[in-house]
Amino acid sequence: MQTATTPGTTRRGPLGSAGFRRFLMAHLISSTGSAMAPLALAYSVIGGGGGAGSLSLVLAGNTVPAIAFLLAGGVLADRLSRSRILFAGNLLAAAAQGALALIVAGGHATTAAIAACGLVSGAATAVTAPAAQGAVRLLVTAEQLQRANALLRLPGNAVKLLGPVIGGLVVAASGPAWALAWDAATFAVAATLLLGLRLDAPLTVTSALDDLRAGWTGFWSRAWLWTYTAAGTVLVAAWLAGFQLLGPVVAARRYGGAPDWGLVQATFAGGLLAGTLLALRLRTHRLLLVSVTTGSGLALPLLALGVGLALPYVLLAAALAGVGLDLAIVAWTTAFQRHVPPAELGRMSAFNQVGERLAVPLGYLVAGLAADAWDSRTVLLACATLIVAATAVNLCVPDVYRVDRAGRAGPAERP
Structure with a gap:
């Protein structure tokens, strides 16, 4: 079995582990395809004669399986x-995206066909997410987790700056089918790399239902875990509702429309990348406290847009939010991996991610209803207030100050 004691891990950090290098390479390759896929998917629907309703159906088909x-x-x-x-999930996603590319290339891209492929791809991604969380803990030592998690964030944040631009050029030059085919190819290559990890199966004698019940008991017994998940659900819902849904509306009315909003998005992505680079060098002791506090920076651009500040201030707020969010993600992931035994990482990760995924439809639904009653800037200020309030409540949890880099296990954390 490949574990964190792999030779070379301590000598050169996480990159000294051959298994982690393979895992990182698979993530990097897959990220290049994933960055192009949303744009190609949207234009596949539009090219097939669909509109906003068809696109929402396709996106829902991709999101629902994730939950x-x-x-x-x-x-x-x-x-x-x-x-x-990980191998099976990436291979299934490759097959789904490959089938979609063939459908689009052949001119048979109906909304139902695209949604069906998205359903399979979304299910494959959801099934592999908890396994990926646990794999990292087995590939590097506990002390190297923060750096390993930051390195894994680096490819995705880098391609967020370049991927959509390159994807747009590919779609414009040759159509969405080629971009989708590239996404399928990256999944296939990643699957091959991940199979080479050869991480052995845990020993278990209980039924799957018993495992699920035990997982819920373990999740609920860790106050720091379920309170962070609950606060994170509110925070993510408010962020998506304010920034992703209402941000473009306010930009169209007060600022320069799409070009200015594109600049805000790019600045936020640049902040994410800067946050990753900072996480590579910054040693944080109270990991959960750092995650909770830096994540609250997401309120800044919502506040700037809500009060109508000039564009340069909105850009500064977006950059700071990006830096804070990436620091929060790296600190949280590291705390989670250090304080949850490897045998429980999959189930604990699943319960945590279910809360965050539920925030997506919740945020859009609440924002849509609120926008009918109030103007967009008022809703933005309300979303910023929700983020600050969720952070303040989470900071009242004593365990937030105890979950640190040392990974000292309390009663609920001992294997």
Whole structure:
């Protein structure tokens, strides 16, 4: 079994582990395809004669399985070989995206066909997410987790700056089918790399249902875990409602429309990348406290847009939010991996991610209803207030100050 004691891990940091290098390479390759896929998917729907309603159906088909299959993926990750789960999930996603590319290229891209491929791809991604969380803990030492998590964030944040631009050029020059085919190819290459990890399956004698029940008990017994998940659900819902949904509306009315909003998005992505680079060098002791406080920076651009500040201040707020968010993600992931035993990482990750995924439809629904009653800037200020309030409530949890880099296990954290 490949574990964190792999030779070379301590000598050169996480990159000294051959298994982690393979995992990182698979993530990098897959990220290049994932960055182009949303744009190609949208233009596949439009090219097939669909409009906003058809696109929302396709996006829902991609999102719903992420919620439905996460718990199954969490149980599987704690029962089966994580490398085999990652291999199968990426291979299934490759098949789904490859089939979609062929459908689009052949001119048969109906909304139903695109949604069906998205359903399969979304299910594959959801099943593999908990396994990926647990795999990192087995590939590097506990002391190297923060740096490893930051390195894994680096490819995705880098391609967020370049991927959509390159994807747009590919779609404009040759059509969406080629971009979708590239996404399928990156999934296939990633699957091959991940199979080579050869992480053995955990030993288990209980049923899957018993594992799920035990997982919920373990999740609920860790106050720091479920309170962070609850606060995170509110925070993510408010952020998506304010920034993703209402931000473009306010930009169109007060600022320069799409070009200015594109600049805000790019600045936020640049902040994410800067946050990753900072996380590579910054040693934080109270990991959960750092995550809770830096994540509250998401309120800044909502506040700037809500009060109508000039564009340069909005850009500054977006950059600071990006830096804070990435620091929060790296600190949280590191705390989670250090304080949850490897045998439970899959299920604990699944319960945590279910809360965050539920925030997506919740945020859009609440924002849509609120926008009918109030103007967009008032809703933006309300969303900023929700983020600050969720952070303040989370800071009242004593365990937030105890979950640190040392990874000292309390009663609920001991294997």
